[in-house]
Amino acid sequence: xxxxxxxxxxxxxxxxxxxxxxxxxxxxxxxxxxxxxxxxxxxxxxxxxxxxxxxxxxxxxxxxxxxxxxxxxxxxxxxxxxxxxxxxxxxxxxxxxxxxxxxxxxxxxxxxxxxxxxxxxxxxxxxxxxxxxxxxxxxxxxxxxxxxxxxxxxxxxxxxxxxxxxxxxxxxxxxxxxxxxxxxxxxxxxxxxxxxxxxxxxxxxxxxxxxxxxxxxxxxxxxxxxxxxxxxxxxxxxxxxxxxxxxxxxxxxxxxxxxxxxxxxxxxxxxxxxxxxxxxxxxxxxxxxxxxxxxxxxxxxxxxxxxx
Numbered sequence: 572x573x574x575x576x577x578x579x580x581x582x583x584x585x586x587x588x589x590x591x592x593x594x595x596x597x598x599x600x601x602x603x604x605x606x607x608x609x610x611x612x613x614x615x616x617x618x619x620x621x622x623x624x625x626x627x628x629x630x631x632x633x634x635x636x637x638x639x640x641x642x643x644x645x646x647x648x649x650x651x652x653x654x655x656x657x658x659x660x661x662x663x664x665x666x667x668x669x670x671x672x673x674x675x676x677x678x679x680x681x682x683x684x685x686x687x688x689x690x691x692x693x694x695x696x697x698x699x700x701x702x703x704x705x706x707x708x709x710x711x712x713x714x715x716x717x718x719x720x721x722x723x724x725x726x727x728x729x730x731x732x733x734x735x736x737x738x739x740x741x742x743x744x745x746x747x748x749x750x751x752x753x754x755x756x757x758x759x760x761x762x763x764x765x766x767x768x769x770x771x772x773x774x775x776x777x778x779x780x781x782x783x784x785x786x787x788x789x790x791x792x793x794x795x796x797x798x799x800x801x802x803x804x805x806x807x808x809x810x811x812x813x814x815x816x817x818x819x820x821x822x823x824x825x826x827x828x829x830x831x832x833x834x835x836x837x838x839x840x841x842x843x844x845x846x847x848x849x850x851x852x853x854x855x856x857x858x859x860x861x862x863x864x865x866x867x868x869x870x871x872x873x874x875x876x877x878x879x
Contacts, residue, residue, distance in 0.1 A: 596625065596675040597646050598866045601660065602876075603668035605631050605638040612663040613640060620656060622646070628878040632871065639869050639876045643675065671866075675704075678864050681759040682710045683750070683767035684717050690765040690786055691717060693853035694860065695724045703857065704864045708757035711750055713769065729753040733769055747775045763860055764818065766852070773820040781870065783818040784863060785825070786856040788848050790814060790832055795823035800848060804841040811835050811844050813852040815859030817870065826875045828859040828868055 601613060610629060617624060627642035657670045664670070684691045691710065697703040710721045713733035721728040731749045734742040754762060764785040776783065789799035790812030803811050812832035819825040833851050835844055862868050862877060869876040 595646055596643050597622075598671075598673045598675050599640075599642045599644060599656070599660075600671040600673070600866060600869070601638075601640040601664065601668065602869055602871070603638055604665045605636045606665055609638050609664065610640070613642075613660060616656070616659045616663060617642070617644060620659070622656075630876055630878070632876065635871070637871060639871075639878075641867065641878050673866055675865070678705050678760040679708045679758060680705045680761045680763055680860070680864075681708055681754050681757050682763050682765045684710055684712045684765045685768040686714050686716050687766045687768075687849075688717055688720055689849045689853045690856050692720060693857050694763065694765055695721065695726065697857055697861075699724050703861055705860070708759060709753065711753045713767075744772065744774075747772055751775070751778065761860075761863060763856070765856065770822060771818070776818055776820050779818070781817065784828065784856075784859060785816055785818045785823075786852050786859075787814045787816065787823050788845075788852055790830060791816065791823055791827065798841075800844040801841045803835075803844060804839070807837065809834060809836065811848050811851070813848060813855040815856050817875075824873075826870050826873055828862060828875055828877065829855050831855050 599613075599617070601609075603609070614624065614627075622644040625643045625645055627640065629638070629640045631638050657672055660670045661668055682691060682694060694703065695707060698705050698707050707724075707726050709727045709729055710717070711729045711731055712718070712721075713731055715730050718728045718730065731746065731753055734746050760782065762779050762783045764783065766786060766788075787795070787799070789795070789803065790810065791814040793799075793808075794802040800811065810832040812830055814823075814827055815829045816823070816827045817825040831851050831854065833847055835847060839847070862879070867878045
């Protein structure tokens with residue numbers, strides 16, 4: 572069971588709801604304006620409910636005066652966590668608090684892919700091995716090339732051919748409607764763009780706001796948009812990287828979840844840079860997906876707070 576409470580405050584968005592998992596631990600997430608004694612108040616509520624804190628992390632963003640808290644609690648000694656806990660926490664915390672209680676466990680996700688297999692294959696393998704806490708319910712591809720890879724893992728593959736880049740707006744919207752039709756029956760918590768090489772409309776992005784993760788093949792904010800390796804080559808960079816971020820209406824500008832780099836030199840062509848970058852891309856995306864699935868990421872404006 573997942574429950575959420577938000578104490579009203581001006582200009583605060585409500586939290587998202589996630590589906591239950593299968594473990595005996597709950598994850599308690601709190602973010603609110605900072606005040607003296609917040610940890611004492613939170614842990615006091617958990618103590619009064621007989622909840623044992625197995626681990627916890629906290630952080631204060633001094634630039635904005637905002638507090639973030641994540642704890643994993645054993646629920647075996649307190650069979651009823653539910654809305655009562657979130658309400659109790661909200662009552663002792665400042666206005667504007669967001670409280671979520673989520674069961675740790677496996678989350679359903681859907682992947683979107685185009686032609687390149689490296690990011691998709693990494694996620695399929697890690698999920699199959701149990702190293703990612705997710706169930707990949709389906710892959711939606713705009714080409715048939717990756718069907719064999721996907722079906723070897725027993726995952727359904729939906730082919731939704733993309734229209735010609737020069738197609739009109741109506742054709743593009745019809746294509747996105749077909750993608751959404753393929754996604755929704757699987758009820759995913761998150762949609763992951765595993766090198767899905769299409770720009771999605773604002774309307775589509777808004778329908779999955781806060782629940783769509785992308786991998787971009789550069790160290791953002793450098794070289795956003797198309798052909799980042801060619802952009803990097805033209806600038807003679809000595810490091811190339813990859814960035815996993817939440818998708819927003821602004822292309823490649825969503826809050827960053829994870830990044831990494833690898834060295835290159837003057838001998839690297841754009842094609843060789845792309846080959847070197849693939850290993851970075853797949854590892855960064857897998858790390859970001861794991862962090863999000865484990866509820867370790869808070870979005871705070873254009874930034875993220877990540878409890879690794």
